[in-house]
Amino acid sequence: MAREVKQVTFTKAAIPKLTRVAAYARVSSAKDAMHHSLSAQVSHYSGLIQQHPGWQYVGVYSDEAKTGTKDTREAFVRLVSDCKAGKVDMVITKSISRFARNTVTLLETVRDLKALGIDVFFEEQNIHTLSADGELMLSILASYAQEESLSASENQKWRVRKNFEEGKPWNGTLLGYRYRNGVYVIEPDEAETVRRIFREFLSGKGIVSIANGLNADGVRTRYENAWSKGGVSRILRNYAYTGNLLLQKTFRENHLTKKTVVNEGQLPMYHAEGTHEAIISLEDYQAVQAEIAKRAKKYAPVGKCFTGRYPFSSLIVCAHCGKHYRRKITATGPVWICSTYNYQGRAACPSKQIPEPTLTAMTADLDIGDLTEIIAEDRNTLVFRFKDGRKAVKRWQDRSRAESWTPEMKEAARQKAIERNRHNG
Numbered sequence: 001m002a003r004e005v006k007q008v009t010f011t012k013a014a015i016p017k018l019t020r021v022a023a024y025a026r027v028s029s030a031k032d033a034m035h036h037s038l039s040a041q042v043s044h045y046s047g048l049i050q051q052h053p054g055w056q057y058v059g060v061y062s063d064e065a066k067t068g069t070k071d072t073r074e075a076f077v078r079l080v081s082d083c084k085a086g087k088v089d090m091v092i093t094k095s096i097s098r099f100a101r102n103t104v105t106l107l108e109t110v111r112d113l114k115a116l117g118i119d120v121f122f123e124e125q126n127i128h129t130l131s132a133d134g135e136l137m138l139s140i141l142a143s144y145a146q147e148e149s150l151s152a153s154e155n156q157k158w159r160v161r162k163n164f165e166e167g168k169p170w171n172g173t174l175l176g177y178r179y180r181n182g183v184y185v186i187e188p189d190e191a192e193t194v195r196r197i198f199r200e201f202l203s204g205k206g207i208v209s210i211a212n213g214l215n216a217d218g219v220r221t222r223y224e225n226a227w228s229k230g231g232v233s234r235i236l237r238n239y240a241y242t243g244n245l246l247l248q249k250t251f252r253e254n255h256l257t258k259k260t261v262v263n264e265g266q267l268p269m270y271h272a273e274g275t276h277e278a279i280i281s282l283e284d285y286q287a288v289q290a291e292i293a294k295r296a297k298k299y300a301p302v303g304k305c306f307t308g309r310y311p312f313s314s315l316i317v318c319a320h321c322g323k324h325y326r327r328k329i330t331a332t333g334p335v336w337i338c339s340t341y342n343y344q345g346r347a348a349c350p351s352k353q354i355p356e357p358t359l360t361a362m363t364a365d366l367d368i369g370d371l372t373e374i375i376a377e378d379r380n381t382l383v384f385r386f387k388d389g390r391k392a393v394k395r396w397q398d399r400s401r402a403e404s405w406t407p408e409m410k411e412a413a414r415q416k417a418i419e420r421n422r423h424n425g
């Protein structure tokens with residue numbers, strides 16, 4: 001699964017000129033002020049910037065929230081507006097929790113600045129937003145932004161930001177893991193339960209029978225409850241067990257409705273690899289998803305199935321969600337697309353559409369009548385399963401998006417981003 005990065009980013013041209021650097025400082029409590037006064041922060045940053053070769057000092061923007069007064073952040077607003085006006089190339093700040101009032105503002109600001117090629121450097125986290133680490137940071141923050149209600153108390157907001165700073169990849173609890181010393185570690189007994197569920201399912205056991213077996217052996221869920229069909233199902237479908245995360249599958253619509261909606265491309269979705277130790281291999285996970293699909297097809301009610309107007313109808317199975325691919329006419333011609341993806345978007349299923357000519361070419365040397373199914377897996381991989389038990393794996397090539405972006409198009413997009421930011425600012 002390729003990491004999906006929706007924003008187009010522009011690195012600054014390598015012109016040998018000074019980088020104009022600004023700093024943002026803030027103290028929010030009496031305790032802060034005592035240990036690290038605002039004036040001390042200001043002199044720290046002005047010294048740091050002025051002594052750095054290749055840097056031009058723009059200024060230190062500082063906000064001070066005195067006890068009992070409103071946290072207005074006039075300097076923060078001024079800094080962002082100066083950035084948008086083209087006066088700043090890079091911003092230095094102490095930490096992500098100091099920089100913005102909440103995760104939503106932080107993400108919006110960093111993304112806006114990023115689109116303009118402006119780097120934000122967080123000293124404590126040692127992260128530049130324009131770097132690859134910065135991209136991962138944004139993806140993880142994005143997963144918290146959805147959790148963070150704008151009407152939440154400052155304490156809750158702090159918890160969310162703290163979680164990120166501590167490197168917690170998710171907020172909830174998950175059978176098989178414990179959070180210890182800054183990382184998620186495997187809880188051996190629980191991990192064995194997870195492995196048992198996957199193993200039994202792959203050996204042909206039904207979900208209800210797996211749940212019954214666990215209950216008979218006295219095995220309990222993460223919250224010490226008895227196992228149900230739904231509980232076992234959720235374990236089998238949880239992608240986090242592969243050690244990777246798919247972030248921002250859903251997000252909170254707004255702070256008034258507090259409705260969690262499926263991300264259908266309104267916000268970027270990210271694939272974060274190796275965020276924690278895996279309990280289940282990606283291969284086993286995918287085998288389970290394919291098996292779920294296969295059983296769903298086998299037990300599907302007769303008559304509900306759409307029967308073949310096209311050669312690939314009811315033949316291509318999505319490895320992610322188990323649904324069949326369907327034919328769709330797009331601007332670039334007919335494609336085959338997972339029906340979940342088609343109706344509910346990328347957040348519901350991160351599968352990829354396949355151009356029909358690609359499918360036709362890939363199946364040209366075989367008889368479609370000999371096939372039981374084609375499993376559409378990640379990385380452009382198709383697994384062909386034949387009636388005689390044979391299996392064939394083929395991969396297909398797609399045109400890369402980067403190829404189709406000319407320097408002129410990039411410049412046009414850059415101008416658009418600047419214009420949009422002017423309107424917003």
Ligand SMILES: [Zn+2]
Nearest residue numbers: 318321338349
């Ligand atoms: Zn799907």
